[in-house]
Amino acid sequence: MTAGEWRGVPNLARRHWQSLWLRRLFQALTWLGVMLLAILLFRIARQGAVWLDWDFLTSFPSRFPARAGIKSALAGTLWLIGLTALISVPVGVAAAVYLEEFSRAGRLKTFIEVNIANLAGVPSIVYGILGLAIFVRGIGLGRSVLAGALTMSLLILPVIIIAAREAIKAVPQSLRQGAMALGATRWLTVRHHVLPGALPGIMTGVILALSRAIGETAPLIMIGALSYVAFVPEGPMDGFTALPIQIFNWTARPQQEFHGLAAGGIIVLLAVLLLMNAAAVAVRHRFQRRR
Amino acid sequence: MRKILLASLLIPALALGGAGCSGKKDAGESGTQLGGTVHIDGSSTVFPITEAVGEEFQMLHRGVRVTVGISGTGGGFKKFCSGETDINDASRPIKEKEALLAAEHGIGFIEIPVAFDGISVVVNPANDWVDHLTVAELHQIWMPDSPVKTWRDVRPAWPDREIKLYGPDVDSGTFDYFTETINGESQVSRPDYTASADDNVLVTGVAGDRDALGYFGYAYYAENTDRLKVVPIDGGGGPVTASHTTINNGTYAPLSRPLFLYVSTKGGERPEVREFVKFYLQNAATLAAEVGYVGLPARAYELGWQRFESGKTGSIFNTDKARSGLSIVELLSL
Structure with missing residues (x-):
C-alpha cells in the first residue's frame, strides 16, 4: 500500500520516513554520549592505570611521582562524604517529610518551596563563600573537615529535599488513608508506611547528591581545604584535603608524571563513586524485596 | 548502612582521643620532641x-x-x-x-x-626567525592597544604572519609580574590573547602553533624543552637565555622574579x-x-x-x- 492510496492519511510515506530518520538521529545522539564517556574513561585508564597500586593508596603526596600517593586525599574524601551524609540525609529527609506530610498549603510553604528550588541552582562557589563566612569564621570551626562537610551539606540539601519529596509524593494515597483508618497517627503513618515506601526513591536522590558532593572542588578550595596534608584526619576538627583537590593540584604540575598520577586519582574517585552507587542499589533492592 | 557509617566514623574519632593525648604528653615530658x-x-x-x-x-x-x-x-x-x-x-x-x-x-x-622563577618567553620550535627579543619589543607586543598584529610588525625582516599570543590569566602572579615589568604597570596588558590559569594549556597551545608566542614560569619550559623554543631576552645588556645559571646569578633580567x-x-x-x-x-x-x-x-x-x-x-x-x-x-x- 502506498501513501497515495490511503486518502485519509496524507503523506504517510513521508511520516514514516521522518519517524525512521528521527529515530536514527536520537539513537546516534544517545551513542554520542556513551562514546564520549567511553573515550574519556579509556584515556584516563590508559594514562592512570600504570600508577595504580597499593602504594598509591597508602602513601602521602610527594614531590617524587613514584613515591606519591593519595592516602590523605582518599581518607579526607571518605571523612567528608561520611559526615556530609550524616548531616544532610536526616535534615533533608525531615524537611521533605515536613513539606509533604505535615505542612499546610500557604504563603510560607510556597516561599520555602521557591527558595529550595532556587538554591538547587546556585553555583557551588557561592556555597564555598557562605561556608567560609559562617562555618570557618562565624562559628569558628576553622578549616576542618566538619566545616567542609557542613558546607557540602548546604550544597546538596536542595537536591536531597527535592528528590525525597518526589519519592514521598509517589507513595499511593490509599496507603496513608488505610493506615489512618486503622487509627494510626500522622507520624505513625509516615514512619511505618510512607518512609519505607519512599526509601528507594530517597536513596536514589541521596546518592545523586553525594556523587555531586564527592566531585566538588571549588567550595572546598574556597573554605580553605588544604592541598598538602601528610596525615589522615583523626577527628572532625582536623584539617583535610580531598581527592578532587589533589587531582586538580597534580594536573597543574609541569611534570608529565604528575598528570599520570592525576589520572590515577580520577580512577580511584570513580571507583569510590561506583561503590557508593552499588551500596545504594543494594539497599534499595533489599527494601523493595522486604515489602 | 547508616549505622555502619556511624561506627566507622566513631572508631577513628575515639582513636584520636587516645593518640592526641599521648602525643602531647610525649612532647611535654621530653621537651626535645x-x-x-x-x-x-x-x-x-x-x-x-x-x-x-x-x-x-x-x-x-x-x-x-x-x-x-x-x-x-x-x-x-x-x-x-x-x-x-x-x-x-x-x-x-x-x-x-x-x-x-x-x-x-x-x-x-x-x-x-x-x-x-624565571618567566620564560617561548615560541614554537618551527619558528626559525626569532633569535631574541628586547624588552622594548615585548612591550610593543603586549601593551594595551598594541599595533602588533603580525610578526613583521615586530621587526620588518620577520614574516608577514599573524602573531598568536598565549599567556596566564589575570588572576596569576606570573601575569602580575610580567605586566609590571614589561608594561610598567601590574595587570595592564592587551586583552586579545589566549589566557589560561593552567600553564599546561599554554604549553600545548604554543607547541601546536607555528606562529605562537607565549610566556609562563620556567618550570613549564624546563619540562617541555623538546616541544618549545625559549627566546633569549635582551634587557639592555645583550640577549640572555633563561637557564638555571642565568636566573640564579641574576643575569636573566628583568624577567626573573x-x-x-x-x-x-x-x-x-x-x-x-x-x-x-x-x-x-x-x-x-x-x-x-x-x-x-x-x-x-x-x-x-x-x-x-x-x-x-x-x-x-x-x-x-x-x-x-x-x-x-x-x-x-x-x-x-x-
Whole structure:
C-alpha cells in the first residue's frame, strides 16, 4: 500500500520516513554520549592505570611521582562524604517529610518551596563563600573537615529535599488513608508506611547528591581545604584535603608524571563513586524485596 | 548502612582521643620532641617547593604536622593577615593594603625570599626567525592597544604572519609580574590573547602553533624543552637565555622574579614554626631545583635566616628599592 492510496492519511510515506530518520538521529545522539564517556574513561585508564597500586593508596603526596600517593586525599574524601551524609540525609529527609506530610498549603510553604528550588541552582562557589563566612569564621570551626562537610551539606540539601519529596509524593494515597483508618497517627503513618515506601526513591536522590558532593572542588578550595596534608584526619576538627583537590593540584604540575598520577586519582574517585552507587542499589533492592 | 557509617566514623574519632593525648604528653615530658602544626597557605606557584620542604621536614620531625593550602597569593594573605596561618607562600611582594590589614590585626610579618622563577618567553620550535627579543619589543607586543598584529610588525625582516599570543590569566602572579615589568604597570596588558590559569594549556597551545608566542614560569619550559623554543631576552645588556645559571646569578633580567615566604612574628615564636623556617632555608636551594625552580645564591639564604632571627619585620621588596636594579643579596643587606 502506498501513501497515495490511503486518502485519509496524507503523506504517510513521508511520516514514516521522518519517524525512521528521527529515530536514527536520537539513537546516534544517545551513542554520542556513551562514546564520549567511553573515550574519556579509556584515556584516563590508559594514562592512570600504570600508577595504580597499593602504594598509591597508602602513601602521602610527594614531590617524587613514584613515591606519591593519595592516602590523605582518599581518607579526607571518605571523612567528608561520611559526615556530609550524616548531616544532610536526616535534615533533608525531615524537611521533605515536613513539606509533604505535615505542612499546610500557604504563603510560607510556597516561599520555602521557591527558595529550595532556587538554591538547587546556585553555583557551588557561592556555597564555598557562605561556608567560609559562617562555618570557618562565624562559628569558628576553622578549616576542618566538619566545616567542609557542613558546607557540602548546604550544597546538596536542595537536591536531597527535592528528590525525597518526589519519592514521598509517589507513595499511593490509599496507603496513608488505610493506615489512618486503622487509627494510626500522622507520624505513625509516615514512619511505618510512607518512609519505607519512599526509601528507594530517597536513596536514589541521596546518592545523586553525594556523587555531586564527592566531585566538588571549588567550595572546598574556597573554605580553605588544604592541598598538602601528610596525615589522615583523626577527628572532625582536623584539617583535610580531598581527592578532587589533589587531582586538580597534580594536573597543574609541569611534570608529565604528575598528570599520570592525576589520572590515577580520577580512577580511584570513580571507583569510590561506583561503590557508593552499588551500596545504594543494594539497599534499595533489599527494601523493595522486604515489602 | 547508616549505622555502619556511624561506627566507622566513631572508631577513628575515639582513636584520636587516645593518640592526641599521648602525643602531647610525649612532647611535654621530653621537651626535645617537636609537636604542633605549621599552617601554611598561599600561592600555588610556591606550593611545590613548600610541599617538598614539608615532606622532608616531617620525615625528621614526625610529631609536627605541616599543612599547605593553595588559596593563591592574595587569598593566602587574607588569611595570613587576619592571623589564621603562620606562613604565607607568595609569588609577589605583599601589597600596601595587605600590610595595613596585617597591622590592623596586630600581625607582624617577616619577608624571606626562597627561590627564583624565571618567566620564560617561548615560541614554537618551527619558528626559525626569532633569535631574541628586547624588552622594548615585548612591550610593543603586549601593551594595551598594541599595533602588533603580525610578526613583521615586530621587526620588518620577520614574516608577514599573524602573531598568536598565549599567556596566564589575570588572576596569576606570573601575569602580575610580567605586566609590571614589561608594561610598567601590574595587570595592564592587551586583552586579545589566549589566557589560561593552567600553564599546561599554554604549553600545548604554543607547541601546536607555528606562529605562537607565549610566556609562563620556567618550570613549564624546563619540562617541555623538546616541544618549545625559549627566546633569549635582551634587557639592555645583550640577549640572555633563561637557564638555571642565568636566573640564579641574576643575569636573566628583568624577567626573573623572587618567590617569598611571609612568616608571622607570632607564629615564628613557636618552636615548630622556627624549626620549619630554618629547615626551609637550609634546603630550599636543592628542593627548589628538584621541583623546577631556581635556588637563590647561598648568601641570600643566610641573610634571610638572619632577618628571621633578628625579627626584622616589614617588606623591602614592595618598595621602590626593589625596582632599582639591585641584586637580591644587596636588597637583603639593606
